[in-house]
Amino acid sequence: GKFDIRANVGYTPEELEKINPAIVQHKETLLNFVSKGMTTSSLIMINPEIKNLVYNTFKVTSFIFSAITPKEGSKGLLFAGTESKESIFTEGDKELITILASQIGQALENARLFEKTWLSQQSLERKVEERTKELKLAIEEVQKISKRKTDFVSSVSHELRTPLTSIKGYASILLTGKLGKLPPEVHERLDKINRHSDELTHLVNDLLDISRIESGKMIMKKETLDLKAVMEQISDLLSVQLKERELKLIVDIKDDARNISADSSQINRVFINLIGNALKFTPAGGQISITGSKKENLIQIDVSDTGCGMPQEALELIFEEFYRVDNDINQNVKGTGLGLSLVKHIIEAHGGKIWVKSKEASGSTFSFTLPQ
Numbered sequence: 001g002k003f004d005i006r007a008n009v010g011y012t013p014e015e016l017e018k019i020n021p022a023i024v025q026h027k028e029t030l031l032n033f034v035s036k037g038m039t040t041s042s043l044i045m046i047n048p049e050i051k052n053l054v055y056n057t058f059k060v061t062s063f064i065f066s067a068i069t070p071k072e073g074s075k076g077l078l079f080a081g082t083e084s085k086e087s088i089f090t091e092g093d094k095e096l097i098t099i100l101a102s103q104i105g106q107a108l109e110n111a112r113l114f115e116k117t118w119l120s121q122q123s124l125e126r127k128v129e130e131r132t133k134e135l136k137l138a139i140e141e142v143q144k145i146s147k148r149k150t151d152f153v154s155s156v157s158h159e160l161r162t163p164l165t166s167i168k169g170y171a172s173i174l175l176t177g178k179l180g181k182l183p184p185e186v187h188e189r190l191d192k193i194n195r196h197s198d199e200l201t202h203l204v205n206d207l208l209d210i211s212r213i214e215s216g217k218m219i220m221k222k223e224t225l226d227l228k229a230v231m232e233q234i235s236d237l238l239s240v241q242l243k244e245r246e247l248k249l250i251v252d253i254k255d256d257a258r259n260i261s262a263d264s265s266q267i268n269r270v271f272i273n274l275i276g277n278a279l280k281f282t283p284a285g286g287q288i289s290i291t292g293s294k295k296e297n298l299i300q301i302d303v304s305d306t307g308c309g310m311p312q313e314a315l316e317l318i319f320e321e322f323y324r325v326d327n328d329i330n331q332n333v334k335g336t337g338l339g340l341s342l343v344k345h346i347i348e349a350h351g352g353k354i355w356v357k358s359k360e361a362s363g364s365t366f367s368f369t370l371p372q
């Protein structure tokens, strides 16, 4: 509802001070001119005195007004005049000034849109910053809790190991019969104590290793290994069990996937766990196959079986500690549900990934990657 002189060429500040009251006084006429988008001649036609008023106020002999009308925001008008008596504004000059005014309108519109985008970008950035801060705090909290859990599991496992070792030690000595001949019933019970102590030691060792890897205390001693040689050793180790369970093991390591960079003893544990599971969950007559192939700069190893498979909902959970699928085999076969969690920790500590695909009653494939 008011005019501000924003820019000018040709008038001194003192002259502008004299011009300003005239603009204030004829504000309504000028506002009407802008809002209706009139031309100078129609303005003069409606209001003939304007001509003399402009001549006197702006000290010009010829002039033109042109409305600046961006779609939104402040509007304005461009005034151009000349005091030269010879060079009166031509139609071409008027057209040029009208084009200029329309381009100023467009520029204002662009500036407004740019400002709007910029402001919303700023507020978005602020929001992202805030959320990132919140997320960082939440992650720190989770890390603290996770560390406490790891420390707790680690100390409990450690404390359990000493008494377990002596239980197992005493049971073994008694079983040898060196401290006296044992009645068969006692021998049988002691044998159970011995076996259960072994299982418990195994569980405690797995738990300790998981927490050691989690806390970064277990360093993977990486060296270049020949995957074919690793597989030969493992096949030998498992040959008796494979024969007993009437299962066939097929190994196919591609030549360009022969070299892996890994900690030898930890990778053996990975294979023993995965093939051990395949043995456990595959009925007689089935097949276990191991393939090694190069995928970009990683080596991918797939361990497949023709076993009982798993329901889809179990696939997301099986790498979690203590998770076991509730099926007939698991009800009859002992297990801790720690094997796959340990395997995942070992693979990730090598910079690899592990995943599983499975279909009930037809088999499972565990795949993992290792650096070449």
Ligand code: ADP
Binding pocket: 273, 277, 278, 281, 305, 307, 308, 309, 310, 318, 323, 324, 325, 326, 330, 334, 335, 336, 337, 338, 339, 340, 341, 364
């Ligand atoms: P565990 O074998 O001691 O139970 P794991 O962590 O090795 O513990 O395995 C967790 C569960 O995942 C198993 O109990 C079983 O239900 C499922 N599983 C693992 N490997 C296989 C497989 N090859 N076929 C079918 N189920 C499997």
